[in-house]
Amino acid sequence: MAKINRDYTKLRSSYLFSDIAKKVAAYQSSNPSADIIRLGIGDVTRPLTPSVIEAMHKAVDEMADEKTFRGYAPDLGYDFLRSAIASHDYRKRGCDIADDEIFVSDGAKSDSGNIQEIFGKDNVVAVCDPVYPVYVDTNVMAGRAGEFAEDAGRWSDVVYMPCLEENGFAPMIPSGDRVPDIIYLCFPNNPTGATIVKSELQKWVDYANEHGSVIIYDAAYEAYISEDDVPHSIYECDGARTCAIELRSFSKNAGFTGVRLGFTVIPKDLKVEGVRLYDLWARRHGTKYNGAPYIIQRAGEAVYSDKGQEEIKGLVKYYMDNAAYILNGLKKAGLCVSGGVNAPYIWVKTPEGLSSWEYFDRLLTVANVVGTPGSGFGPSGEGYLRLTAFGNSERTKEAVDRIAGIVI
DSSP states (O other), X not given: OOOOOGGGGGSOSSOHHHHHHHHHHHHHHHOTTOOOEEOSSOOOOSOOOHHXXXXXXXXXXXXXXXXXXXXXXXXXXXXXXXXXXXXXXXXXXXXXXXXXXXXXXXXXXXXXXXXXXXSOTTOOEEEEESOOTHHHHHHHHTTOSOOEETTTTEEXXXXXXXXXXXXXXXXXXXXXXXXXXXXXXXXXXXXXOOOOOHHHHHHHHHHHHHHTOEEEEEOXXXXXXXXXXXXXXXXXXXXXXXXXXXXXXXXTTSOGGGTOOEEEEOOTTOEETTEEHHHHHHHHHHHSOOOOOHHHHHHHHHHTSHHHHHHHHHHHHHHHHHHHHHHHHHHHTTOOEEEOSSSSEEEEEOGGGOOHHHHHHXXXXXXXXXXXXXXXXXXXGTTEEEEEOOSOHHHHHHXXXXXXHHHO
C-alpha cells in the first residue's frame, strides 16, 4: 500500500498569496465596479528590456536552424551565462567566485525550496521573522519544523529570529542553547525591506564558521541597494566561502518573473561533515533538472551587456521611484512606515491596533487597494502590512492617495 509524506499534511491549509487572491476575487465578484489597485504580490509590471528581447529573438532564430539548434541545456547552466554572472556580479565586486560555482536554474524560489534537500532531516533551522514563507514551508515538508502552535503562530522546532522595530527589523544572532545548523538570511529583506551593513553581516559569517552552521543567503533584491555600506553579496565578507550559499534571481532586477531565471552559488570550499555541498548540489541538478532553456539563458546573458546594464538601472529606478512615493506619501499621512530605500517593499505598521488581516480588509473594502498581511510572513509580522512598489507609477500614486484618505 502506498504511503503519503505525513509532513506535507502539517502544512497550513492554504498559501498566503492564495488566500489573498481568494479574498480579492470574492470582493470583486460582489463589487464588480470596484477599481482595485494591487500592491500585494511582488510581481513586476514593466516589459522586458530591448536588449533582452533582442537576445531572445536571436536565440529563437538559432533554434529554428539545424546548425545552431540546442536541445537539453547543460545541467549546471551554459558556460556563457555562468561566466557573465561570476564576472559581473562577483569578481567585479572583489568576491572570489569561479564560473563553475554558479548553478543556473529556473528561479530563486525553486532553489530556495530545493536547497534544503541536500541537508539531513535533523538539522535545526533558523529564519528571520518575518520573512519569505517558502523557507519555512519547505522545511515543514522535509520534517524539520516540528508541530505548529496555533496560539503562537509558530513551529516548535524552528528557531525564529525576530526582526522588530526596535532592532531596525534586522535579526539578532541567536544566543540561546539551540545553535542553528541552517540559517536563512534575506537582505534586502522581503517583506520589511531592511538591510544590514557589511560589518554586521561579517558577524553572521564569523558565527556560522565558529559553530559549523551554513547560511543560506537570499540576495534576490540586491539590485535595489542604494546605500554604499550595504553589501550586495555575502561573499564580500571574509570567510563566507566556507559557510554560505547564495541565491539570486533575474525576476525582480530584470523583470523575468514571466520567463524564469535564477542561480545559486555554492563555493567548493563549503563542506558539511567533510562532504562538499558543491558536489551534492551538482548531483541533484543532474538528477532533478530544473534549469532554464537556451533562449532564456541567452536573455540572461544580455542583461550583462553594457546596454543591458543601463536598461536594468532604468527598471530599478522606476520601481524605486514608486517606493519613494509610497514611503513619503504614507509618512505624510501619519502612518508608521519603513523599507523602500534599499528594496521595493514598504513595511506599514497597522493603525489603531488593527491586526494584519483587519487592515488588509479595510484597505481592500474602503480604498480598493490590495496589500499583503504581515502575519503571513511570520509571527513577528503581525500588526504590519507589506506594500509593493512593483506597479504602474500613476496607479501607485493613486493608491497612496486612497490610503492617505482613510488615515486623514
